[in-house]
Amino acid sequence: MTVTRTTDLQKADQHWSKIIEIQRRKLITYLTSILNCQHLAEDALQETFIRLSHTCESVDSVSNHSAYCYQTAKNIAIDMLRKKNKENWISIENTEYLQFIDEHENLEENYIKQKLNKRMVQAVNRLSNRHQHILSLYKRGGYKQNEIAKICAISPTLVNFTLQEVVTTCKRAVTH
Numbered sequence: 001m002t003v004t005r006t007t008d009l010q011k012a013d014q015h016w017s018k019i020i021e022i023q024r025r026k027l028i029t030y031l032t033s034i035l036n037c038q039h040l041a042e043d044a045l046q047e048t049f050i051r052l053s054h055t056c057e058s059v060d061s062v063s064n065h066s067a068y069c070y071q072t073a074k075n076i077a078i079d080m081l082r083k084k085n086k087e088n089w090i091s092i093e094n095t096e097y098l099q100f101i102d103e104h105e106n107l108e109e110n111y112i113k114q115k116l117n118k119r120m121v122q123a124v125n126r127l128s129n130r131h132q133h134i135l136s137l138y139k140r141g142g143y144k145q146n147e148i149a150k151i152c153a154i155s156p157t158l159v160n161f162t163l164q165e166v167v168t169t170c171k172r173a174v175t176h
Contacts, residue, residue, distance in 0.1 A: 017049065019069050020045065028141075029143070030073070030074075031045060033136045035077050044080055119174060122173065127166060131166055145160055
């Protein structure tokens with residue numbers, strides 16, 4: 001019994017390892033878009049492998065392995081965000097007042113930067129999901145326009161046009 005169970009776990013490890021290796025670059029980009037940090041995304045991917053290899057004893061019980069892998073990775077990323085938010089909430093209450101003093105001399109510049117960032121975020125949030133996805137692949141994923149075209153199953157010209165629309169939208173948000 002023990003030998004069979006160990007062999008099944010080894011097969012599951014190898015199977016999930018192959019799935020993650022094939023999807024690695026896309027998974028890192030996907031997780032980075034959720035966590036806003038590539039290092040955290042890599043940690044989440046590692047945790048995904050561990051969770052998949054230990055909780056899925058029967059690989060055959062999963063019908064779509066890639067989708068299951070993405071969903072597991074997404075759940076882990078969300079858990080990481082929740083934990084980070086909880087830690088931030090707890091640490092703020094236990095800090096001393098002096099840590100909140102602004103050391104920057106020019107508060108006006110900071111205010112302008114904050115407003116600009118807020119307008120940029122609002123402009124990006126108003127973009128369609130497709131535009132946001134292409135922007136994320138381009139900026140965070142480091143993909144080239146030809147690679148994005150293959151991933152999204154569209155022409156490189158459409159990718160270029162979409163990125164130009166994003167730039168125009170963001171410029172309008174900044175100037176208004």
